[in-house]
Amino acid sequence: MLDKNGLIAKFIEIYGGDASDVRIFSSPGRVNLIGEHTDYNGGFVFPAALSQCSTVAVRKTDSGLIRVAATDLPDRVSLDITKLGEYKDISWGNYQAGVAYVMQQAGYNIQSCDILYHDTVPFGAGLSSSAAIEVVMSLVLATFSYENGATDKPNMIELAKISQKAENTYCGVNCGIMDQFASAMGRKNHAIFLDCKDLSFKYVPLELKGYKVVIGNTNKKRSLAESKYNERRAQCEEALEQLKLAYPEAECLRDITAEQFENGKTLILDDLCRMRAEHVVYECDRVLKSVEALAEGDLRAFGSLMTASHISLRDLYEVTGTHLDVMVEESLKIEGCIGSRMTGAGFGGCTVSIVADSAVETFISEVGKNYEERTGIAPSFYVSEVGDGGREIL
Ligand code: GLA
Numbered sequence: 587m588l589d590k591n592g593l594i595a596k597f598i599e600i601y602g603g604d605a606s607d608v609r610i611f612s613s614p615g616r617v618n619l620i621g622e623h624t625d626y627n628g629g630f631v632f633p634a635a636l637s638q639c640s641t642v643a644v645r646k647t648d649s650g651l652i653r654v655a656a657t658d659l660p661d662r663v664s665l666d667i668t669k670l671g672e673y674k675d676i677s678w679g680n681y682q683a684g685v686a687y688v689m690q691q692a693g694y695n696i697q698s699c700d701i702l703y704h705d706t707v708p709f710g711a712g713l714s715s716s717a718a719i720e721v722v723m724s725l726v727l728a729t730f731s732y733e734n735g736a737t738d739k740p741n742m743i744e745l746a747k748i749s750q751k752a753e754n755t756y757c758g759v760n761c762g763i764m765d766q767f768a769s770a771m772g773r774k775n776h777a778i779f780l781d782c783k784d785l786s787f788k789y790v791p792l793e794l795k796g797y798k799v800v801i802g803n804t805n806k807k808r809s810l811a812e813s814k815y816n817e818r819r820a821q822c823e824e825a826l827e828q829l830k831l832a833y834p835e836a837e838c839l840r841d842i843t844a845e846q847f848e849n850g851k852t853l854i855l856d857d858l859c860r861m862r863a864e865h866v867v868y869e870c871d872r873v874l875k876s877v878e879a880l881a882e883g884d885l886r887a888f889g890s891l892m893t894a895s896h897i898s899l900r901d902l903y904e905v906t907g908t909h910l911d912v913m914v915e916e917s918l919k920i921e922g923c924i925g926s927r928m929t930g931a932g933f934g935g936c937t938v939s940i941v942a943d944s945a946v947e948t949f950i951s952e953v954g955k956n957y958e959e960r961t962g963i964a965p966s967f968y969v970s971e972v973g974d975g976g977r978e979i980l
Contacts, residue, residue, distance in 0.1 A: 593610065593643045593702065596643075597643035597645070600702060608643050610643055610644075611725050611977070611979065612639045612642070612722060612976070613717075613718050613769050613977075614636050614638065614772055616635050616714045616765055616768035617634055617938050618768075619929075620632050621633075621764075621873040622929070622932070623903055624840065624869050624873070625780075625782040626762035627839040627870075628837065628838030628841065629783075629839065631778075631782060632777055633765075634772065634778065634792060634970075635972060635973050635974060636707065637971040638708075639705075639973070640718035641703075641705075643701070644700065644702075645699060646697055646698070646730060648698055650666065650667055651666060652665040652667060652683075652696070652701065653700045654701050656702070656704070656705065657702065657703065657704040661677075663678065665679065667696045670683055670686050670696070673687075674756055680756065681716055681753070682719065684755070685720050685748065687752070688752045688756065689731070689748055694728060695730075695731040695737065701726065705718070708803060711803050711936050712931060712934070713801070713930065714930070717769040718769050720749035720753060721745060724748050725740060725976045725977075725978070743785060745770050745976070750765075750766045758812065759816070760816045760819050761931075764780065768975070769975060769976060770975050770976045772974055774973055779873075779877050782840075790877060792972055793883075794940065797941060797943065798941055798942075798943060799938060799972075800949060800968070801939075801970050802939065802953060803935070804910055804934055804936065806934040806935075818905065822863060825862060825863035826863070829847075829850050832846075832850040833846055833850060839863055839867060840867075842863075842867055843867070851863070851864070861901075861904075872895055875887070885924060886924050889923075890924075891925070892927045892938070892939075899927070899932060905933055907932070907934060910928040913937045913965065914928065916952070916957050920941070920945060920953060922941055922945025923939050923940070925940045926938070926940075927939075949967075953965070
């Protein structure tokens with residue numbers, strides 16, 4: 587992994603010049619502990635920022651271009667800042683272009699610059715590599731726009747919203763706010779209890795005495811995830827419309843209590859839509875209970891809620907798939923693993939488990955071996971460190 591000086595040296599190799607005007611910004615990926623597919627239903631989520639980040643070296647220029655390169659890819663793009671709307675279909679660099687475009691539309695002064703990305707969040711693994719890319723891009727451009735006197739000091743919640751908008755409108759993924767919010771607002775050793783209806787939030791110290799958060803990467807790339815994701819979202823909207831016949835005041839599925847859902851569920855005509863809504867309603871409850879359990883230091887209760895979340899995502903929301911299910915099954919067989927679930931959008935990607943300190947080594951070797959035996963794919967594991975949100979590294 588490159589350190590700050592290594593990244594600057596690489597930057598100079600690509601773009602020339604010297605180190606004096608090169609700056610470094612960084613924004614993390616996230617792991618969601620519980621509260622899945624609730625964010626776009628106005629519900630609760632409980633993510634934490636990771637120490638794996640999208641870090642950039644950047645220098646202002648007067649070329650009229652945003653030139654983007656990455657340390658781990660051969661691709662390079664040059665974005666003309668007068669034509670930012672025209673890069674939707676490029677295969678790499680569209681997240682960056684989308685953010686710049688949305689910011690320009692919102693009145694930011696878009697500064698020409700050269701950027702080198704260095705990403706340590708694994709791609710396509712459900713740990714929000716795209717949010718990390720977007721948030722760091724938005725932070726760079728907002729910082730420069732502020733220095734140019736065009737806009738106020740960067741506001742991280744605003745940048746999370748801009749990044750989400752870019753992903754929705756420019757990249758075609760109808761995602762919620764969780765990933766970008768966690769990437770922008772993360773805090774070391776804390777999880778964020780976020781209410782996605784009004785974006786009120788609370789940092790909760792992640793003190794898992796005697797336990798670690800272990801991320802298991804199935805290394806099964808998500809397939810068709812975007813279309814299935816958008817389909818789930820549409821099914822939730824349909825369920826809400828029908829529930830509104832009984833509960834007209836509900837603005838989103840999160841406004842429906844479990845009791846209301848049970849009384850009104852026959853209004854939802856389509857079986858799949860009913861299952862999706864059931865997941866969302868009960869998942870929101872599980873987040874609230876999880877935050878309570880953690881406050882009381884009841885890790886076992888928290889672990890059980892995580893496992894219940896996985897079962898609901900498997901049976902009702904149907905976004906897990908064989909690889910995630912096998913990894914969770916194998917994880918729960920290990921003594922000392924008190925909870926395990928998929929994290930992120932699903933359809934492949936990662937699991938998150940709570941594992942006793944003393945069992946972490948066995949967990950990694952046994953789950954690794956058994957998962958590989960059953961799926962033919964070697965997994966990866968990360969003992970997660972909870973890091974800070976987007977920032978300039980001075
Ligand atoms: C993806 C999306 C998020 C959220 C999760 C599922 O990570 O980007 O907005 O919906 O899936 O919880």
